[in-house]
Amino acid sequence: xxxxxxxxxxxxxxxxxxxxxxxxxxxxxxxxxxxxxxxxxxxxxxxxxxxxxxxxxxxxxxxxxxxxxxxxxxxxxxxxxxxxxxxxxxxxxxxxxxxxxxxxxxxxxxx
Amino acid sequence: xxxxxxxxxxxxxxxxxxxxxxxxxxxxxxxxxxxxxxxxxxxxxxxxxxxxxxxxxxxxxxxxxxxxxxxxxxxxxxxxxxxxxxxxxxxxxxxxxxxxxxxxxxxxxxxxxxxxx
Numbered sequence: 087x088x089x090x091x092x093x094x095x096x097x098x099x100x101x102x103x104x105x106x107x108x109x110x111x112x113x114x115x116x117x118x119x120x121x122x123x124x125x126x127x128x129x130x131x132x133x134x135x136x137x138x139x140x141x142x143x144x145x146x147x148x149x150x151x152x153x154x155x156x157x158x159x160x161x162x163x164x165x166x167x168x169x170x171x172x173x174x175x176x177x178x179x180x181x182x183x184x185x186x187x188x189x190x191x192x193x194x195x196x197x
Numbered sequence: 198x199x200x201x202x203x204x205x206x207x208x209x210x211x212x213x214x215x216x217x218x219x220x221x222x223x224x225x226x227x228x229x230x231x232x233x234x235x236x237x238x239x240x241x242x243x244x245x246x247x248x249x250x251x252x253x254x255x256x257x258x259x260x261x262x263x264x265x266x267x268x269x270x271x272x273x274x275x276x277x278x279x280x281x282x283x284x285x286x287x288x289x290x291x292x293x294x295x296x297x298x299x300x301x302x303x304x305x306x307x308x309x310x311x312x313x314x
Contacts, residue, residue, distance in 0.1 A: 129305040130240065131201065131289050152225075182228055182252050183209055184242035185290075185303060 092175055092188030094170065105162040106118050109175035109188045112156065114187055116177040116186075120153050121160045124172045124190065133173075165195045199223045201306035203289050209312045210279050213296045218309045219297030228291040229272045230303060231264065232255070240288065246272065278310075284313045 099105055107121075118137055122130035134149040136142045142149045148161040158177070163170055164174045172190040202221045210216045231243040245252040246264055263275045272291075276283055286308040293301040312313050 118302075122305070127310075129307040131205075132302050132304060135302040147231070155233075176240075182245060182247060184230065184245060184253060185232075185240075186242070187240040189239050 089187045090175065090177060090186050093191055094189050096192040096194060098196060099164060099165055100193045101167060101195055103165050103195070105160075105165050105169070105192070105193060105195075106162040106163075107173050107175075107191050109158050110156055110178075111158075111177060111186075113179070113186070114153075114156070114178075115179040117180050118178045119149070119158050120176045120185070121149055122146075122174040126171075127139055130174055132177075160191060167197045168193050170194045201289055201291055201304055203287075203306035203309050205309060207310045207312070209314065212281055212313050213244075213278050214313065218276075218287050218289075218311070220272045220274075220306060221270050222272055222289065222291030223293075223304060224270070224271075225293060226291035226304075227239055227294045228252075229264075229266070230275045230292075231265070232288045232305075233285040234288065234308075235285045238278045241285075244272070253300050279313045281313050282313055285302060286310050 090111045121134040123133050124130045139151050139153045146163045150159040172192045174190045175188040176185040176187050214261045222265045229246040232240050232258050244254040244258045252261045265273050288305050288308045290303040290305045292303045
């Protein structure tokens, strides 16, 4: 079983749609959960950062973590063409431990 | 907003040659990392560095790899004798030291695309 699984897509939605992106994981030691956005030929850009279970909202973005199900989600409301990118989930356990990434989901928002 | 900067953006090297990738982490950050991403694959951890020594390294980070913080601002990754399979995007990341549960997230540079011929 892979440590972090993420559907690579591609996912194509019309402008204004609500987008739901998800990852599952197997390591119960993971405590910190992140979503990064990666544009073509650029580095991962931090979008959301959450600790343990719960929800976090920042503008049009909402991150949810369900540790009991080992499942995390990112919701994008009122999606824009500029949201077209690859979205990477990443997670880590406590301490100075490395990030473990999902494969990324490629999202296209069509105007 | 402060950012991690990496140079060069693209490096082309003959197989067997040494290559040095350079990074300038965010200035008040204390933890430094290298990751790589082979085309079409996941971002993979290589090594973490804190207090002038390696904290953790992956299986990928073998004897051909080394890291150094030669001065107060630069953080380098050296590959001693490059192989074809070293071709990838190499990302540098840095983070602040958090306290308690507030461990700080890692911020990434835009990467160096390494092409081995």
